[in-house]
Amino acid sequence: MVQFSAPRLDASFAALSDATRRGVLEQLGRADASITELADTFNMTLTGMKKHVGVLEQAGLVTTQKVGRVRTCKLGLSRLAEETAWIEEYRRLWDARFDALDHIVEELKQGETFDGRR
Structure with a gap:
């Protein structure tokens, strides 16, 4: 098996486990946005949105930049390659296990036909 960074995977999957955070990523995929704009979009407080953005930032999924009083968020450099590889593995x-199960079921079906039980 390929070695993966457990802390990184944990942070990414924890960040992705929340529907609001997935929505923020979707929103940022369309255009950069300030925390205020994100809070308005998701109908939540600035404090709540800052916490969500902080989790995404810790996972490397979002970066923020403060200019004056405005903190702008954009998608981070993480392209989820390691997470995708983990899921793919x-x-x-599971595909191999289901293929084996299909083979066993097929053999059982053929056995029933030959025994005259069908």
């Missing part, structure tokens, strides 16, 4: 594992 487990997808392959």
Whole structure:
């Protein structure tokens, strides 16, 4: 198995586990936005949005830059490559297991036909 950075994966998946944070990423995928704009979009307080943005920033999914009194958010440099590879590895594992199960079910079906039980 490929070695993955557990703390990084934990931070990314924790950040992605919340619907609001996924929505923020979606929003930032369309255009950079201030924390105030994000808070308005998601109908929440500035403090609440700052906490969500902080979690995303810790995971490397968002970066912020303060100019004057405005903190602008944009997508971070993380392209989720490591997270995608982790998911893909487990997808392959489960695909193999389901293929094996399909093979067993097929053999059982053929066995029933030959035994005359069908």
